[in-house]
Amino acid sequence: MPLPQLEPQARIADQVFEAIHGAIMRGSYPAGHRLRIRDVAAELGTSVMPVREAIRRLEEVGLVETLPNRGARVKGFTPAELLHVYAVRRLLEIEASGLGAAAVSDDGIARLREAYAAMESHLEAGEVVPYLDADERFLDVLYEAAGNPVLVETIHVLWQRCRSYKIVGASSELESGNPGILLEFQALLLQAAIDRDALRARELAAASIDAATGRIRQALPEG
Template identity: 50%
Template sequence: MDTSKRLEPALSMADRVYAVLHESIMSGEFPVGYRLRIRDLAALVGTSEMPVREAIRRLEEAGFAERVPHRGSVVKGLDLGELIHAYDVRLLVEVEATRLGAARITTEDIARMRDGLEQMRRAVTDGDVMAYLDRDEDLLAVLYEASGNPVLVNTVRTLWGQCRAYKTVGARAALDKPGDDALWRHQERLVTAVEAGDAEAAAAVTRESLASATDRIKAQLKERQLQK
């Protein structure tokens, strides 16, 4: 690893370590199966073991790493079958969360969604995948929280965490295509439907958005398989 990679001091140490490890995984520097040894990584990034341990835990929660018996935490490969199962569940849960939220959302919440949409587009313009994913989830959280069902919202957030690695792959693929509006066009239509008070139209947009994301990630995973 290039230990010259040092991140902004405004971030916590665990955030900084997480960003470095995540970048190394996404770039292929840490390939599938690479052992994430806490002591070795602490020496590489120049920190104590505690923030490395926390960063690895977050990588596991986000689906970038997994624990293997007798080996500890290793870089996890992305599996097509897991993708399909996870996004099938997201489809069931998030379409209903959209329908319920759109029926109860306030004017103030819609304004927050509009602001979130602009932040998403800025992140796309900047080519910042992680910021884009964060802003996308913030926008959707406003809508889903309007449902008034905290269990539903927590379920969605758990699914987002489990799918983060797949979401990153899909977002990067879209960003690599100049002029591709796939990362924001569905959310723009979603906000418009919510503003119009059309819960069914909003639910249909969420269904279409998740189907499009699934197809995009599938294509990337298949391409990776062909390159091996």
């Protein structure tokens, strides 16, 4: 069952939001999945009102869309949206990578190594979602070193929008027997951070997102 049971002491609408959000982030609710309000309410053991509120909030962050006469569904992806979202990610993450590489501490380097090792381990086990979580932890360490919390927060919002795309792309590489490509740029980015090489980090961020855009676009269904 993709959704957990709710805790009675917390605000129900918040719990419903977190439950559905988590299912989307894990890929349990893939793009295009219909969110039938009564079914979700029954699965969570709650009424329809907090489910409606949660779906409205998920629409606001770009994870759910409501279609006339068809109800709500996890927002689908098109090549056009992919290009738009990744173009903005490219701009922001180039800046965050350069600033972070120049300022990252020795403790930050240790945390980067730890996250990178986790990425390797999860890929070897064929675990897509844990790999993506470790990848985001890796980038979080670098980006937070940039010292601009608004920049990091904005990137996090875009990561949520991209989660379905990331799952598609990473799954495609694992299925093709080529998981090493998912570590290629992060290994180089780790070295750039160790060297405190801001220019190299910026170049790698651009190349990494360009490669991911092309890889995921190839894996998307046409239309």
